[in-house]
Amino acid sequence: MEFIIDTVNIEEIKDAIDHMPIVGVTSNPSIVKKTHPADFYDHMRQIRSIIGKERSLHIQVISKTADEMVKEAHRIHEEIDPDVFIKVPVSYEGLKAIQMLKKEGVKVTATAVYDEMQALMALAAGADYIAPYVNRIGNLGNDPYELIANVSDRIDHDGYDCKIVAASFKGVRQIREALDAGAQAITAPVEILKQVFKNPSIDKAVDDFNADWYSMYGEGVGLCDLK
Template identity: 75%
Template structure:
């Protein structure tokens, strides 16, 4: 089970990796636009510096034809490092690019997945991660959890090492369901993951424990004060 954050905001990333068991960072052009870094590659290198080599960094290409996708992938690896997962949308040209990149031993995250057959194509092409768009699939009237469940079963059945990284979330329930239906990882906005801890019952339980403690040892007397 992997928690990945979908952001390029440096302060958000620092905060998230300090507090939560975050194993990676994903980005796409729309997410980059929200932060609008002056120098894209400097910014990506700054993210790598924050998260280290032990966490994954996923950076998306923008071109639509295979030849340029591959060129962009090479530039991304050259400018950042060779451990980056290149995000490639699973289009007709994209699947060709995934095959070529995997033949070179490059890490690939297959993205913009809306359909199970798209996912199967990416799986057969050797993608390391496959990213179904949970909320967007649901908005189009299909069941994203059915897709995740069937893709997960196929991965086990055929012995693939590919991981499902569910993406596109509006709430924690979608995150929970994705894991429960077989996703190996999720990538979500930091704000979505933070809502896990906003249950008022958590704060009340801590307040009650503290109240009982201070009733015994005096207000403001912590464990380190004993």
């Protein structure tokens, strides 16, 4: 199970990896627009420096033809490093690009997945991650969790070296249901992951524990203060 954050905001990334078991950072043009870095590649290099090589970094191409997507992938690797996962939308040309990149040994995240057959095509093409859009699939009247479960079964049945990284969430419940359905990873905005801890019951439990402790040893006397 992997928790990945969908942001390029430097302060959000620092905060998230400091507090949560985050194993990677994903981005796309819409995510980049929210931060709007003046120097895109320098910004991404900063992110790599912050998260280190032990975490994955996923950067999306923007061209619509396979040849141009591959050129952009090469530029991303030249500017940052060859360990970056190249995010490729699973369009007709994108599927061609995925196969071209995998022949070069490039790590690929197949994104913008709305349909099970899209996912299966990307799986057969050799994608390392497949990113179904949970909330958007649901908004179209389809079941994203059925898609995740079926593709996860196919990965296990045929022995593919691939992970489903569920994306596009509006709340914590969708994340939990995606993982329960068989997604090996999720990528979500930091603010959604932090919602897990915005629970008054958690705060009350901590306050009650502290009150019981201080009633015995004195207000403000912590474990490190005991003699």
